[in-house]
Each structure stands twice: as structure tokens, then as C-alpha cells.
Amino acid sequence: MISGTGGFLHVALRIVTAVALGALLGWFAGHVWLGVCGALGLYLAWNLWHLRELHFWLQHRSVADPPDAAGLWGEVVAQVVRLHRRKRFHKERLTRLFRELRRSTAAMPDGVVMLDPQGEIIWFNRKAGEMLDLSRRADLGLRIDNLVRHPDFVQYLRRGDHSSPVIVRVDGAQEKHLAFQLISYGEDQRLLMLRDVTREVRLEQMRKDFVANASHELRSPLTVVAGYLENFGTDPALAELAGPIAEMRRQTDRMTRIIEDLLELSRFEAADGPIKGAPVDVPAMVSMLRKDVLARPTHPARVEVSIESGDNLVGDEAMIQSAFFNLVDNAAKYTPADGAVFIRWWTDEDGGHFSVRDTGPGIPSEHLPRLTERFYRVDPGRSRETGGSGLGLAIVKHALYRHGGTLSIDSVDGGGSTFTCHFPALRLWRRTPLS
Amino acid sequence: MSGAHTARPMETADLSHHISRRFNEDLERVRGKVLVMGGLVEQQLANALSALIEGDSKLGVAVARGDLEVNGMEVAIDEECQRILATRAPAAGDLRLIVAIIKTITDLERIGDEGEKIGYIASRLAAMERPADQYREIKHLGRIVSEMLHEALNAFARMDSEAALRVARQDRVVDEEYEAIHRQCITFMMEDPRSIRRVLDVMWVVRALERIGDHAKNICEYVIYMVHGKDVRHTKLEDVERDLRVGP
Numbered sequence: 001m002i003s004g005t006g007g008f009l010h011v012a013l014r015i016v017t018a019v020a021l022g023a024l025l026g027w028f029a030g031h032v033w034l035g036v037c038g039a040l041g042l043y044l045a046w047n048l049w050h051l052r053e054l055h056f057w058l059q060h061r062s063v064a065d066p067p068d069a070a071g072l073w074g075e076v077v078a079q080v081v082r083l084h085r086r087k088r089f090h091k092e093r094l095t096r097l098f099r100e101l102r103r104s105t106a107a108m109p110d111g112v113v114m115l116d117p118q119g120e121i122i123w124f125n126r127k128a129g130e131m132l133d134l135s136r137r138a139d140l141g142l143r144i145d146n147l148v149r150h151p152d153f154v155q156y157l158r159r160g161d162h163s164s165p166v167i168v169r170v171d172g173a174q175e176k177h178l179a180f181q182l183i184s185y186g187e188d189q190r191l192l193m194l195r196d197v198t199r200e201v202r203l204e205q206m207r208k209d210f211v212a213n214a215s216h217e218l219r220s221p222l223t224v225v226a227g228y229l230e231n232f233g234t235d236p237a238l239a240e241l242a243g244p245i246a247e248m249r250r251q252t253d254r255m256t257r258i259i260e261d262l263l264e265l266s267r268f269e270a271a272d273g274p275i276k277g278a279p280v281d282v283p284a285m286v287s288m289l290r291k292d293v294l295a296r297p298t299h300p301a302r303v304e305v306s307i308e309s310g311d312n313l314v315g316d317e318a319m320i321q322s323a324f325f326n327l328v329d330n331a332a333k334y335t336p337a338d339g340a341v342f343i344r345w346w347t348d349e350d351g352g353h354f355s356v357r358d359t360g361p362g363i364p365s366e367h368l369p370r371l372t373e374r375f376y377r378v379d380p381g382r383s384r385e386t387g388g389s390g391l392g393l394a395i396v397k398h399a400l401y402r403h404g405g406t407l408s409i410d411s412v413d414g415g416g417s418t419f420t421c422h423f424p425a426l427r428l429w430r431r432t433p434l435s
Numbered sequence: 436m437s438g439a440h441t442a443r444p445m446e447t448a449d450l451s452h453h454i455s456r457r458f459n460e461d462l463e464r465v466r467g468k469v470l471v472m473g474g475l476v477e478q479q480l481a482n483a484l485s486a487l488i489e490g491d492s493k494l495g496v497a498v499a500r501g502d503l504e505v506n507g508m509e510v511a512i513d514e515e516c517q518r519i520l521a522t523r524a525p526a527a528g529d530l531r532l533i534v535a536i537i538k539t540i541t542d543l544e545r546i547g548d549e550g551e552k553i554g555y556i557a558s559r560l561a562a563m564e565r566p567a568d569q570y571r572e573i574k575h576l577g578r579i580v581s582e583m584l585h586e587a588l589n590a591f592a593r594m595d596s597e598a599a600l601r602v603a604r605q606d607r608v609v610d611e612e613y614e615a616i617h618r619q620c621i622t623f624m625m626e627d628p629r630s631i632r633r634v635l636d637v638m639w640v641v642r643a644l645e646r647i648g649d650h651a652k653n654i655c656e657y658v659i660y661m662v663h664g665k666d667v668r669h670t671k672l673e674d675v676e677r678d679l680r681v682g683p
Binding site: 133138139142143145146147149150151154171 | 463466467470471473474475477478481485578581588589592593595
């Protein structure tokens with residue numbers, strides 16, 4: 001600022017001096033105005049020449065040296081040079097950073113595709129190019145769903161919710177399974193991450209097949225053993241073995257139950273994704289559950305059912321029945337004979353809810369997160385006694401999952417437990433239209 | 436260049452750009468729909484083949500039913516093309532795009548029909564005795580044909596006439612493969628007349644696959660037409676190639 005004002009003062013002084021000199025010369029020659037005009041003209045020519053120099057240099061900045069100039073022109077040139085240097089420095093730093101970023105994403109083991117709001121490809125890394133057979137030359141700017149056309153993927157892209165990945169089977173030279181996940185960032189930009197999950201999918205399939213086949217194969221020999229034991233139990237010649245035989249029968253019964261549950265669980269798992277199904281009359285089903293509890297050899301004294309809604313659920317009847325029965329059966333099993341079980345079905349704006357509350361011993365809170373795992377036992381000794389398979393809650397959880405529902409467990413150690421199934425409102429089939 | 440000098444022409448340019456952008460969006464949308472339909476048809480074919488090879492009658496029935504959706508999409512795209520033709524009166528490249536789309540969806544719909552046929556036969560064959568070779572030949576032909584369809588649709592998406600030409604050339608391999616399986620089937624029937632019923636069904640599948648190859652080739656020809664404005668139907672591929680090299 002100071003140098004700027006100084007520069008201007010300098011220029012003003014120079015003009016005044018030039019005009020005075022011109023006027024003096026003109027006065028000697030007898031034409032004062034001619035002298036003044038001549039001096040101003042010369043000054044203008046000098047300025048124009050510098051302007052031309054500056055313009056030429058700005059146009060050929062990369063090859064030409066900056067022009068030498070005195071006074072204000074020199075300062076302008078120096079300022080431009082400084083600005084230019086600073087810009088180049090920033091540009092180089094950004095380019096370097098960008099290159100590093102690109103190199104690091106290119107080295108990532110997962111595929112990455114950058115998409116614009118319309119779903120057009122802005123950039124992708126090498127892995128994504130390999131997995132989707134994209135070419136850098138031709139495919140930038142094309143819409144991703146024009147090239148990855150699998151109907152499941154197209155549907156996923158159009159859906160609003162991208163929180164969980166979609167797994168797509170690709171049939172090429174060999175079968176592949178790719179998991180796609182869309183991540184939003186910035187204003188409207190989206191990042192598509194893809195991972196080859198062929199191994200995981202195969203292992204999962206193998207596990208499911210193994211459980212289903214093993215349970216199936218175990219069932220037939222067990223039926224034979226159970227049949228013989230039943231005969232032995234009524235055979236008077238084996239009277240002194242009655243105790244052991246009765247125990248063996250109890251154990252084979254338990255084994256049969258475990259196998260039945262395993263088969264049921266693998267049947268629920270067999271198909272993926274939510275099921276469509278038909279309306280299921282939940283109120284009727286719930287009212288029948290009371291009879292199931294009372295039919296047990298030992299059961300709590302009080303079993304109360306409250307049906308607060310006539311709405312039905314859209315889904316698979318066998319699965320819903322199995323889930324509800326398992327919950328009620330559990331409650332009856334763990335509640336002492338003088339206790340009570342409360343069964344409730346109600347609906348609200350969130351959806352449908354089915355809850356089973358008991359006055360049993362309750363579950364210590366550290367067990368709650370793992371309760372729905374297969375064969376997880378809160379008290380190993382106690383639950384074998386009651387003859388559970390250890391699969392009941394896993395079945396409940398899976399049946400609910402297939403209906404888009406969730407299971408919540410509230411329990412106070414020593415103060416009873418409440419198991420509640422929540423079904424989304426979309427699954428409700430209103431019996432009476434809301435006014 | 437200062438803003439004041441260019442303000443006026445920019446405004447008018449923006450307006451015309453806007454009109455053509457709406458038009459472009461229309462074209463882009465209908466093109467996207469064709470590829471969604473293509474993806475569905477590809478999936479139908481893949482499912483039909485795995486229903487046959489794995490003997491999954493349920494999947495076969497599902498494929499046969501799924502063809503309704505393909506037909507619905509053909510009608511919808513057709514209507515949209517007619518609307519664009521009527522309201523926008525496209526010219527040159529845009530017109531070629533619309534014409535190519537109308538033709539492409541017809542072929543895609545036919546491929547869908549062939550897929551439906553395979554699915555239906557697969558559900559019937561699932562109940563019968565499986566051949567000793569586990570449909571190895573069909574698997575092979577099926578893979579070539581699926582790949583052809585996939586690449587043809589990629590060429591359509593990328594407007595890549597060279598790739599289209601490459602795919603069209605594949606059709607010859609399919610024809611040779613078809614001939615070979617045909618002869619093999621005849622041998623089977625002569626060796627064991629009891630297998631005639633089953634082998635006839637298998638021949639229907641092979642025939643359907645060969646037809647799908649032809650339809651994929653047609654799609655490639657539309658891509659070449661769309662890009663170069665040259666009708667290359669009923670022309671030898673070598674001549675097409677030479678024309679495209681010489682031409683623009």
C-alpha cells in the first residue's frame with residue numbers, strides 16, 4: 001500500500017515534471033501548448049510500449065522472461081510474477097496430493113467407482129475395472145446401470161436405502177458373487193464399493209447344506225433307535241432295566257427335537273430375502289397358543305392372553321406360528337408353577353407387536369446380546385434339564401428376519417422377562433379400514 | 436475475455452442448450468430403459484440355463500412366468516419411442532438411435548421368448564432322467580451365447596461399433612456349435628430310441644440358443660447402424676468391416 005502510494009506519487013511527479021519541461025521548451029519556441037502536448041504524447045507512447053511488453057509477456061509467459069521496466073510498470077510485473085509463482089506452487093501441491101490419493105485407491109483390494117448424481121461413472125480404480133470389465137477409454141461418463149445390468153443391482157441403485165450391500169451373482173467363465181455397496185458423500189456424489197464375496201457365499205452355502213444334510217441323515221437312524229426303545233419300555237422281561245430305558249427314551253426324544261429344530265432352521269434359511277406369503281390370522285393363532293401352554297405336563301398357573309387388534313400379518317403362516325410357539329414355550333418352561341405368563345398382540349403406527357411376558361427368574365443382562373445364538377445356554381445344567389434344543393430363539397430371530405421384523409428382549413435378573421416381536425407396518429393386513 | 440462481452444450470446448446459448456438437454460434426457464432415459472430390459476433378459480437366460488443344468492424345475496417355471504415382465508417393458512419402451520418421434524421429430528443421429536432402439540427391443544423380446552421356452556422345457560426335463568454328459572455341450576453353447584448377448588448389450592451401451600462387429604463374428608461359432616450338437620443328438624436317438632423324447636426337448640433348447648445368438652447378432656447390426664448410419668443387414672461381415680475401415 002505504502003509502495004503503491006509511493007509509486008503513484010512518483011508517477012504524478014514524473015508527469016508534472018514532463019509537462020513542465022514541455023511547457024518550458026514550448027515557451028522558448030513560442031508555442032507553450034504544443035510543448036505540453038508533445039510531452040504528454042511522449043509519455044503516452046512510453047506507457048503504451050510498456051503495456052505492449054506486458055501483454056506480450058503475459059501471452060507467452062511460459063517461454064518469455066518478464067520485461068524490464070521502471071517505476072509502476074516494474075512493480076506491476078513483479079506482482080504478477082509473485083502471483084503466478086504462488087498459483088503454480090498450489091497447483092503442484094494439489095496435483096501431487098491428487099496423484100497420491102488416486103494411487104492409494106488404485107492399490108485398494110476392493111473395487112471403487114465414483115458416480116455423479118445421475119449415476120454416470122466419473123472414475124474407477126483398477127480393481128473395479130477388472131471386476132466389472134470396464135474400460136477407462138470408453139466407459140467414463142457412461143451410466144453404471146447401463147453396464148452392470150443385473151436386475152437386483154438396478155433395483156438396489158434405484159432404492160433409497162443403501163445401508164446394506166446387495167450381492168449379485170455374475171455368470172462368466174466362472175460363477176462369481178460380487179457385493180455392491182453405495183456410499184453417499186459430498187453434495188450428491190456417490191461411491192460404489194464392490195467386493196468379490198464368492199468364497200464367503202460358497203462357504204455359507206456349504207454350511208447350510210451340511211447342516212440340512214447332516215440333520216436329515218441323522219433322523220432315520222434315530223427313528224429306528226427310538227422305535228426299539230419304545231418296545232423295550234413295555235417289555236416285562238426288561239423290567240429291571242426300566243430306569244435306564246426311560247432315560248434313553250428321554251434322550252432320544254431330545255435328540256429328535258434338536259434335529260427337528262435344525263431342519264426347521266435350515267428350511268427358514270434356504271431361501272434369501274423377504275417372503276411374500278399371504279395374510280395370516282394372527283388373533284386366531286394367538287388365542288390357540290394358550291391351549292398349547294396348558295397342554296404341557298407342567299405349566300404356570302396363570303396364562304393370560306390379550307388380543308388388542310384384529311389385524312392380520314402378511315407372511316408365512318408356519319414360520320410365524322413357529323416363532324410365536326417357541327417364545328410361549330420358552331416362557332412356560334422357565335416360569336414356576338405358581339407364576340404367570342402374559343401373551344399380548346397389538347398394533348400401532350409402527351406396525352404389529354407380539355409380546356410374551358413371564359414371571360420367571362429373568363436373564364442376567366450380560367447374556368442378552370448372545371441369547372439368539374445357536375446352542376447358547378444361559379445356565380447349561382438347567383436348560384438340559386428342561387429339554388430345550390438350544391435353537392428356539394435362533395428360529396424366532398430368523399423367522400422375524402425373513403418378515404422384516406425384529407426381536408427385543410427386556411429382562412430383569414430375578415424379575416421376569418419380556419420377549420417382543422415387532423413387525424413393520426407394511427406387513428399388516430388391516431381387517432377394518434381405518435376411518 | 437470479460438463477462439460483459441459474452442453475456443448476451445451465453446444467455447441464448449443456454450436456452451437452446453436447455454431445450455436440447457431435456458431432449459437428451461428423454462433419449463438417455465429410453466436408452467437406459469432398453470439396457471434395463473437387456474439386463475432382465477440376460478438374467479432370464481442365465482436362470483433358464485441354470486434351471487436346465489441343475490434340474491431345478493421351480494426355477495424353470497419362474498423363468499417362464501418372468502417373460503411377462505419382459506413383454507411389458509417392450510410395450511412401455513415402444514410407446515415412449517413413439518412419443519419421442521411424435522413430439523420431438525428427431526433427426527440424424529437421434530433418429531437413428533430411436534429406430535435402433537425400436538428394433539433392438541423387438542429382438543430382446545424374442546430372446547425373452549426363447550428364454551421362456553428354455554425355462555419351460557427345463558422344468559419338464561427336470562423330472563426325466565439326466566443325460567450322462569450332464570448337458571456339457573449345452574453348457575458350453577449357453578456360455579458362448581450368454582457372452583454374446585452380454586457383449587452385444589455392452590456395445591449398445593458404449594456405442595462401440597468395433598465391439599459390435601467382433602460379437603457379430605461370434606455368431607459363426609454358435610452356428611458351428613449348433614451343427615455339432617445337432618449331429619450328436621441324432622446319434623443319441625439312433626443309438627437309443629427310448630431317449631428320443633428327451634433328446635427332442637434338448638434339441639429345442641439348442642435351437643433356442645442358436646436363435647438367441649442370431650438375435651444378439653441383429654442387435655450388433657443395429658449398433659453399427661446407429662453409429663455409422665450404415666445398414667449392414669444381409670451383408671457379409673468382411674465387406675462390412677472393409678466399409679467401416681474406409682468410411683468415416
